[in-house]
Amino acid sequence: MEMKELRGSRGVLAAVALLIIFIGVTVAFVQLNGNVARGISPEYNRLAHLQQPNSLSAWVYDWRGFDTLIETGVIYVGAVVSVLVIGRGLVRMKQVEGEEPVPQTSLDLKIGSVNAILKYFIFPLVILLAAYGILIVTGAATSGGGGFQCGVVVASAYLIGAVFFGKKNPLNFRRKFLIAIGSFGWALYALLGLPGYLVTGYWQYNVGTDLWSSIAGFPAQIPSILHTIFGDPYRLALVLKGGTFYSTAGIVPLINIGEAFNVIGAICLIFLVFIYGWSDTEEAKA
Amino acid sequence: MIELTLQFLSFMASALLILIGIAGMLFLDNLIKKIIAFTLLSDGVNLALVSLGYFEGGVVAILTPGTSVAEFPQNAVLIFGPGIVLTNIVIGVSTTAVLVALTMVLYKRYGTLKASKVLKGERK
Amino acid sequence: MSAVATNLWTIPLFVIIPIITAILLNLLYNKSRTIKVIAIASSIVLFVLALISPYGFQWFTGQPGVTPGGTYTFDASIFSYRLSLEYYFGGLQQILITIMSLLLVFVVFLSASSLRKNIGPYIALIFLLFMSSAIIIMVNDFYHLWIGVEMGSLLLAGVVAASGESISQKAALKYTFFSALSGAGMAIALAMILGVTGYSNITNAIQYIMSDNLSSLSGVLYIAFGFFVLSWIYAGGLAPIHPLKSDVYGSAFPHATVMLQTQSKLMIVAMGLIILRLFGTLPFAREVMLSVSVLTMIMGVTMALIQTDLRWTLAYLVVAHSGLVTLGISLGTVQGITGGLFQAVNDIVYMSVLLICCEAVMYFGKGTSIKTVGGIAKRAPWLALAVVIGAFAASGVPPFNGFQSEIILIQASLSSGLPEVAAIVLMVSVTTFIALFKPIYNIFLKPDNSPIAMEGDAGAGIATMAMVQPTSPVPKSIYLFLAILIAIIIVLGVYPQLALGFVQDTAIKVVYFPWVP
Amino acid sequence: MIDAVMTVAYIMVIGVAVGAVAALLQKDLLRAVFLSGAESIALAFIFQALLAPDLGLTQAIVGTVLLPGIIILGIFKTRRKDEDD
Structure with a gap:
């Protein structure tokens, strides 16, 4: 795939292929316009009032919670891989002489000359952004947002802090801390499936909400202690046209917290390593 | 004649973004610009997925006080597409981070961002 | 099929154990001894699990299926729309995951003992690579398949770039760019299938397409098919983009390539079967797949012939032999699919033998190019025997397993009325032998007369004289691994029914009941 | 009311297309990144109009801070201008 070759006859070929793709996609979209099949989606919406008001959050973290576990893994893997490319955990074979890897140097963000007034303006902004992130994750079940959004907001706060304050970042995370909370977040999410698995055999069965144990064919009864631990702290009252419904999001808020930790750890680590590089000797000292 | 609904409009915008993104990734020679083109491409895909769920007269898929439980399933927008978009955003961020990391490392070696120079095969 | 479990206990463990292990290993970072113990223990647990697991479904998060009547059911045999994510573990999954976890044990051991630093x-x-491959082969859901493929390509980039050499970083960058492109393509295909059917569960989508008249939306299905084939090509490293994947195979460490080639075979099998199940009724679908596989075989062996490095010869041969697997699947008959799946099993095993031998050659410290190494047969005769057996198996010589699957493929293409394809299969097996003969002869049999070797011999002349036979630096464990794999090769070559029993069921289901996973 | 939404949506669709093309035509990579950020904001508005407020929020943060942040760090580590020839 040499890009220069795309200038000549291959370029014409690529342009033709591109045109075909574009026409095909457009035609497909024109056919789909207004003809989208509803499929299973209304079924999810039908069950929404039994669990949590935000249907999308319920879909992402409960109905298809296992997909989201792997998706959370994608961001974890993205962080591990990009940090590995920069230098954390490069490996060499003992017997083979290879090329020496090129170390990445620390980046000097020369915005130190920002005047004091702006600095005092930025400081509360960083803190407020971090607080807003925490607000988002706590309200995930009832309004928009969730763990990923929280992580992204906190990571943005971290980046702004790093740009304007350098090493004196108000959110002064260390490498080991970031790796630890990233790992902790993903592990928490993964292990929250364990109670449901042990009781019913279905991984990540939402033991707090427990919608299905009364259906014929369900293999087990949920002990009440699990309701108490995973369900009761998250009780909601939904005032709808049909009356007041009492529901609980079950393990979803906890999952959101796990995802938030994971995303904060992963993305802040990416930022940190892109700015300061990675060297093993420093880690050994710290 | 096709009616210019919001869904149709956003489908066309997404087709355009997909075209721009793929063209940028194929024809531009600068690695960073290729990465920007990839973010545009994934934006286009996201837009297509979101507009799948939209229909005229729909409501946001969040229950608010006073919503009718019986009508909500038919009125709320389809949530399959938006759910997948969240995944695609995550995948986009991770892929971009890996691409930028590799670009940084290879720039250190070759001192250029031109894909035609960096990616030239020089197999031993 | 009597009562099938929808809460099979082993399936989540194939995903969760690698995740927890990977998190622990990433945290431990440089404590090599602890890492080795944990990794090997966990991979052995996975192997045992795959071996003893019963068959069944796992409906993750325990949501039931919705019957058309509006009631809920937990019975997989009743027609229902699945609210949850569905995994299936059957014969095909069992044999592939068993072999993959056996290889995982070897790869973990090899990498823990041959690599230094953190x-x-x-x-x-590598553990997450195992996890993503296991997901891809078990899943019965487009959305999840897409996440698995995307994660697999990021992991692949990481494993390749881990050596920190410029050639592997370039291979990783190229592959990641293409994975970004085709991942977006797969997302578009996903959007279109969702738009047409409304289901991301493959069983439900197929049933919807079969039961409803979709004539006004057939264009959408064609575009979805196109994007799906594009991502199939990219995931398996098939013909038009095979240089990307062979760069990856050649520039990763050989033990990592064992896992990478296993992953791509699994992706080829899983995605190929899904394409066949969903789009098999479209005209031209099989012809497109067939031409991709024929092109892959021809390009792969042609490139393999001109290489002068064992690593790169193997890299291109892996691509060429992927073509054999896709050929069987794209024939679309029971015999063809059986042959293709059996070929995938065999391919994983004999390519692993060759790749582990290649890794062992690197222990001699002179690389794997035919210009620098030589005379290894004298120092490590058993290694030479293993590589020759691997080469024989790869080129389809009778008592070994490659023969059994290639003969099925040839028969299948003849009975489909495609004698020229059968001729190409024959050509691939012959050319594989020729391509492997040159590096094997030069590296193992020809006396070592490179200037460096002469110098070294002169320097250590006395030491060499003192020893009756020069010792090889290859650890004993490699011989153990090779012995196990060669035993599998010979057993499958003599009793092919052992493996065919696992895959035949899947082939029959794909052809006659495409909606059953 | 509906018309106002549609008008904004029209403007934003045009904004997305123009932003995307303009981003890729820039010689200055930093400016290209900022233009792609502007495109993301327009996209976030379209998401709002398409009744997906969660995604509007996510796209606004990811498209304006996160992705440009990562790419800008990449630009700082490499070079700012597109090379000629």
Whole structure:
């Protein structure tokens, strides 16, 4: 795939292929316009009032919670891989002489000359952004947002802090801390499936909400202690046209917290390593 | 004649973004610009997925006080597409981070961002 | 099929154990001894699980299926729309995951003993590679398949770039760019299938397409098919983009390539079967797949012939033999699919033998190019025997397993009325032998007369004289691994029914009941 | 009310297309990144109009801070201008 070759006859070929793709996609979209099949989606919406008001959050973290576990893994893997490319955990074979890897140097963000007034303006902004992130994750079940959004907001706060304050970042995370909370977040999410698995055999069965144990064919009864631990702290009252419904999001808020930790750890680590590089000797000292 | 609904409009915008993104990734020679083109491409895909769920007269898929439980399933927008978009955003961020990391490392070696120079095969 | 479990206990463990292991290893970072113990223990647990697991479904998060009447059911045999994510573990999944976890044990052991410095993240990535491949082969859902493929390509980039050499970083960058492109393509295909059917569960989508008249939306299905084939090509490293994947195979460490080629075979099998199940009724679908596989075989062996490095010869041969697997699947008959799946099993095993031998050659410290190494047969005769057996198996010589699957493929293409394809299969097996003969002869049999070797011999002349036979630096464990794999090769070559029993069921289901996973 | 939404949506669709093309035509990579950020904001508005407020929020943060942040760090580590020839 040499890009220069795309200038000549291959370029014409690529342009033709591109045109075909574009026409095909457009035609497909024109056919789909207004003809989208509803499929299973209304079924999810039908069950929404039994669990949590935000249907999308319920879909992402409960109905298809296992997909989201792997998706959370994608961001974890993205962080591990990009940090590995920069230098954390490069490996060499003992017997083979290879090329020496090129170390990445620390980046000097020369915005130190920002005047004091702006600095005092930025400081509360960083803190407020971090607080807003925490607000988002706590309200995930009832309004928009969730763990990923929280992580992204906190990571943005971290980046702004790093740009304007350098090493004196108000959110002064260390490498080991970031790796630890990233790992902790993903592990928490993964292990929250364990109670449901042990009781019913279905991984990540939402033991707090427990919608299905009364259906014929369900293999087990949920002990009440699990309701108490995973369900009761998250009780909601939904005032709808049909009356007041009492529901609980079950393990979803906890999952959101796990995802938030994971995303904060992963993305802040990416930022940190892109700015300061990675060297093993420093880690050994710290 | 096709009616210019919001869904149709956003489908066309997404087709355009997909075209721009793929063209940028194929024809531009600068690695960073290729990465920007990839973010545009994934934006286009996201837009297509979101507009799948939209229909005229729909409501946001969040229950608010006073919503009718019986009508909500038919009125709320389809949530399959938006759910997948969240995944695609995550995948986009991770892929971009890996691409930028590799670009940084290879720039250190070759001192250029031109894909035609960096990616030239020089197999031993 | 009597009562099938929808809460099969082993399936989540194939995903969760690698995740927890990977997290632990990534945290441990440079504590090599602890990492080795944990990794090997966990991979052995996975192997045992795959071996003893019963068959069944796992409906993750325990949501039931919705019957058309509006009631809920937990019975997989009743027609219902699945609210949850569905995994299936059957014969095909069992044999592939068993072999993959056996290879995982070997790969973890090899990488923990042959690499220096901080191996934690690297072995963590290998575990996640196992996880993503297991997901792809078990899943019955487009959305999840897409996540698995995307994760697999990021992991692949990490495993390749871990050596920190410029050639592997370039291979990783190229592959990641293409994975970004085709991942977006797969997302578009996903959007279109969702738009047409409304289901991401493959069983439900197929049933919807079969039961409803979709004539006004057939264009959408064609575009979805096109994008799906594009991502199939990219995931398996098939014909038009095979240089990207062979760069990856050649520039990764050989033990990592064992896992990478296993992953791509699994992706080829899983996605190929899904394409066949969903789009098999479209005209031209099989012809497109068939031409991709024929092109892959021809390009792969042609490139393999001109290489002068064992690593790169193997890299191109892996691509060429992927073509054999896709050929069987794209024939679309029971015999063809059986042959293709059996070929995938055999391919994983004999390519692993050759790749582990290649890794062992690197222990001699002179690389794997035919210009620098020589005379290894004298120092390590058993290694030479193993590589020759691997080469024989790869080129389809009778008592070994490659023969059994290639003969099925040839028969299948003849009975489909495609004698020229059968001729190409024959050509691939013959050319594989020729391509492997040159590096094997030069590296193992020809006396070592490179200037460096002469110098070294002169320097250590006395020491060499003192020893009756020069010792080889290859650890004993490699011989054990090779012995196990060669035993599998010979057993499958003599009793092919052992493996065919696992895959035949899947082939029959794909052809006659495409909606059954 | 509906018309106002549609008008904004029209403007934003045009904004997305123009932003995307303009981003890729820039010689200055930093400016290209900022233009792609502007495109993301327009996209976030379209998401709002398409009744997906969660995604509007996510796209606004990811498209304006996160992705440009990562790419800008990449630009700082490499070079700012597109090379000629």
